[in-house]
Amino acid sequence: MTTTAPGVHRGLAGVVVDTTGISTVIQETNSLTYRGYPVQDLAARRSFEEVAHLLWHGELPDEGQLRDFRARERALRPLDRTTLELLTRLPDTCHPMDVLRTAVSFFGAEDPAEDDGSPAANRAKSLTLLARLPTVVAADQRRRHGLAPIPPDPSLGYAENFFHMCFGGVPAPEVVRCFEISLVLYAEHSFNASTFTARVVTSTLSDLHSAVTAAIGALKGPLHGGANEAVMRMLLEIGDPRRAEEWLEEALAAQRKIMGFGHRVYKHGDSRVPIMQEALDRLVARAADPEATRLATLHAALRDAMAGRKGIHPNLDYPAGLAYHLMGFDTPVFTPLFVMSRVTGWTAHITEQLAHNALIRPLASYDGPDQRAVPDAA
Numbered sequence: 001m002t003t004t005a006p007g008v009h010r011g012l013a014g015v016v017v018d019t020t021g022i023s024t025v026i027q028e029t030n031s032l033t034y035r036g037y038p039v040q041d042l043a044a045r046r047s048f049e050e051v052a053h054l055l056w057h058g059e060l061p062d063e064g065q066l067r068d069f070r071a072r073e074r075a076l077r078p079l080d081r082t083t084l085e086l087l088t089r090l091p092d093t094c095h096p097m098d099v100l101r102t103a104v105s106f107f108g109a110e111d112p113a114e115d116d117g118s119p120a121a122n123r124a125k126s127l128t129l130l131a132r133l134p135t136v137v138a139a140d141q142r143r144r145h146g147l148a149p150i151p152p153d154p155s156l157g158y159a160e161n162f163f164h165m166c167f168g169g170v171p172a173p174e175v176v177r178c179f180e181i182s183l184v185l186y187a188e189h190s191f192n193a194s195t196f197t198a199r200v201v202t203s204t205l206s207d208l209h210s211a212v213t214a215a216i217g218a219l220k221g222p223l224h225g226g227a228n229e230a231v232m233r234m235l236l237e238i239g240d241p242r243r244a245e246e247w248l249e250e251a252l253a254a255q256r257k258i259m260g261f262g263h264r265v266y267k268h269g270d271s272r273v274p275i276m277q278e279a280l281d282r283l284v285a286r287a288a289d290p291e292a293t294r295l296a297t298l299h300a301a302l303r304d305a306m307a308g309r310k311g312i313h314p315n316l317d318y319p320a321g322l323a324y325h326l327m328g329f330d331t332p333v334f335t336p337l338f339v340m341s342r343v344t345g346w347t348a349h350i351t352e353q354l355a356h357n358a359l360i361r362p363l364a365s366y367d368g369p370d371q372r373a374v375p376d377a378a
């Protein structure tokens, strides 16, 4: 725990600020549960849509509920002309997270029921965001390649439709499955920085779109969601598996943080990594491509070097970053993919915060100048 002065918990490390019934990390077994279900089992046996329903409603959907959920999600995917025009006006030099943040803020400005923060209204807004964000991400990725957006296909599931909108086709089921596993694993992680941001905004009784917009800003940073992109840039910078150890020594000597390693809560490895790593291994094996094999070898070499040198293990961003690269996504799109998933957790927390709200307003220990007289103006 980081403590800089008596009673000060910099970074809120080790501070329990509220209760939650949405998810928990069980330190003793190094596991994570969503509403009581182990995330590994959810990733192996359930779709992302089912997990979104679980996070929002507290229970997995039955057959009828899932059919209804899917039908509503599919119907909400298209963007109107104003949003599509707005996207084309943003500079294509800006980061895709800026585009997503702007889009959510714009949806909030357009939302006629913005002042209605009831659970039912917020659930409807959450589903609309879940359905529309992939359409924004895909259109933005294509525009950066000079390509027109591909409209959503309501005959396709959430993950398949996203590939269709990005690339004009759906890859092999194993690739789609790997993507879906990443979405399930990224969906929720208790009071992480972006979720806490959403809860802080909500605690002032502000609206859902404001909270999600702020959460996107928090996720963008490389110490949080931005790490999945940074992992890929780091692997490309190292380039050769034989350079991994030497590169690591130089990076540590330069006091660099090694992206995709370490975690505030997990100190012996991230509970989500084994399942994402297995999915990544399957992706690499399926690709049967020398470049994919070389990157996977480098990925493993850096992981082993980091474990040996610092005893610090990968977090979920480490395998997810390489997996997204092998699926064909541009590196700057990796954190928006995280948003597409985490919007479920954020919005579940917004509802929970509102259900037993207390304004979030911590104290600070002052270490500035002693009180002094204001000098006369010059």
Ligand SMILES: CC(=O)SCCNC(=O)CCNC(=O)[C@H](O)C(C)(C)COP(=O)(O)OP(=O)(O)OC[C@H]1O[C@@H](n2cnc3c(N)ncnc32)[C@H](O)[C@@H]1OP(=O)(O)O
Pocket (backbone or CB within 6 Å): 011, 222, 223, 224, 225, 227, 256, 257, 258, 259, 260, 261, 262, 263, 264, 265, 310, 312, 315, 316, 317
């Ligand atoms: C989905 C997610 O958001 S997961 C997190 C994604 N972020 C990253 O991968 C960025 C890289 N990792 C990090 O910067 C950190 O591990 C964090 C921010 C995730 C967690 O940080 P904290 O809990 O504050 O741990 P803290 O930064 O105090 O690290 C403790 C020690 O481990 C070291 N350490 C932790 N992570 C790393 C890392 N990735 N590279 C090098 N050293 C590290 C720190 O330098 C520190 O060493 P010291 O005690 O000698 O000063």
Ligand SMILES: O=C([O-])CC(=O)C(=O)O
Pocket (backbone or CB within 6 Å): 186, 188, 189, 191, 192, 193, 224, 263, 264, 265, 315, 316
């Ligand atoms: O919990 C955290 O601090 C970061 C993280 O892994 C996540 O948000 O998934």
